Amino acid sequence: MNPWVWSIIAIIAFLLIFYNRSVGKRVGEDIDEIRNSLYELRMSIKSLRADWNLKHAQIQVHVLKMAKKIPDDRDPYFITRDCIACGSCVPECPTNAITESSIFEIDPGLCIACAKCAKVCPVGACVPLTNIDT
Ligand code: SF4
Ligand code: SF4
Known part of the structure; x- marks a missing residue:
């Protein structure tokens, strides 16, 4: 074949x-960027959900106290976003107030603020509701 043809093929x-x-x-690079954005979105959703859960629990406690369903001086516990879902707190609760759905949650109507969950929690995620900064 002509050397020019070889040269053109080589260049192409x-x-x-x-x-x-x-x-x-x-x-x-685009895939990495998309992956990072998805991670940030997941973290934002997690954070929004934690904020929502906290507000929901605070309102629940307020309503329960207004309705005299729980004593005014009771400060039910709450599981914060630090929870690593180890499950250690569940069997400790004397009133079965802790449940697991997609996350671990405390029913403020059942919690008697005995602090047994807090004693076994490895990450300090069980705290009295009024101790949480909003
Ligand atoms: S403080 Fe006591 S009653 Fe309330 S969730 Fe924890 S273990 Fe249960
Ligand atoms: S013990 Fe603490 S980290 Fe483990 S499930 Fe209960 S709240 Fe979450």
């Missing part, structure tokens, strides 16, 4: 390899 092959490499690199 080189350009194709170069193009594929730069496109591949860009795709890899």
